[in-house]
Amino acid sequence: GYRSRAAYKLLEIDEKDRLLQPGMRVVDLGAAPGAWSQIAAARVAPTGKVFALDRLPIVSLPGVTVIQGDFTDETVLNALEQALEGQPVDLVLSDMAPNLSGIAITDAAKSFHLAELALAFALEHLTPNGAFLVKVFQGPGIDAYRQQLQSAFHTVLPRKPKASRSESSELYFLGKRPKRR
Numbered sequence: 001g002y003r004s005r006a007a008y009k010l011l012e013i014d015e016k017d018r019l020l021q022p023g024m025r026v027v028d029l030g031a032a033p034g035a036w037s038q039i040a041a042a043r044v045a046p047t048g049k050v051f052a053l054d055r056l057p058i059v060s061l062p063g064v065t066v067i068q069g070d071f072t073d074e075t076v077l078n079a080l081e082q083a084l085e086g087q088p089v090d091l092v093l094s095d096m097a098p099n100l101s102g103i104a105i106t107d108a109a110k111s112f113h114l115a116e117l118a119l120a121f122a123l124e125h126l127t128p129n130g131a132f133l134v135k136v137f138q139g140p141g142i143d144a145y146r147q148q149l150q151s152a153f154h155t156v157l158p159r160k161p162k163a164s165r166s167e168s169s170e171l172y173f174l175g176k177r178p179k180r181r
């Protein structure tokens with residue numbers, strides 16, 4: 001079984017977009033409890049590798065290197081970059097979501113801040129054919145974020161898996177092939 005129902009969202013997106021291939025190096029941001037990492041590790045096996053980061057602990061998984069800490073903390077980012085050993089990444093996944101305060105404007109701002117940091121990380125580490133899948137929340141800020149993605153990637157696609165219907169404001173963007181800077 002999978003560690004969370006989030007699994008079904010990634011399975012559905014991967015079914016359509018064929019993101020995960022054997023041999024890939026994948027970074028999974030906001031990975032706990034680890035369902036996306038389970039799927040990614042199985043699909044990139046035997047030669048690929050998954051690097052999973054979360055503030056919360058992730059019970060170990062074969063083929064997955066876990067980094068525990070806050071992605072907005074520079075020492076944690078450094079630990080992730082250390083684990084990558086200077087090698088590029090084929091796919092960056094970010095299912096990060098802030099703890100919701102219930103104040104919509106605060107929650108949206110926090111969420112876009114995480115999404116922007118994830119984008120900066122992706123642009124720094126992706127291969128020229130790489131891809132970036134990121135969770136966002138519909139509301140003010142989404143158009144500006146989409147524009148950032150469009151200036152950074154050759155292709156940007158919205159993805160709303162059926163499995164995330166209940167969490168109605170949640171949406172994913174898939175950026176493919178970072179533009180040369």
Ligand code: SAM
Nearest residue numbers: 006030032033034035036055070071095096097
């Ligand atoms: N994709 C995961 C899975 O398949 O099991 C579920 C991810 S859950 C929706 C969102 C995660 O983002 C939470 O585990 C939370 O701890 C993490 N998160 C939120 N903000 C974070 C941050 N600043 N640094 C690291 N992780 C963060």
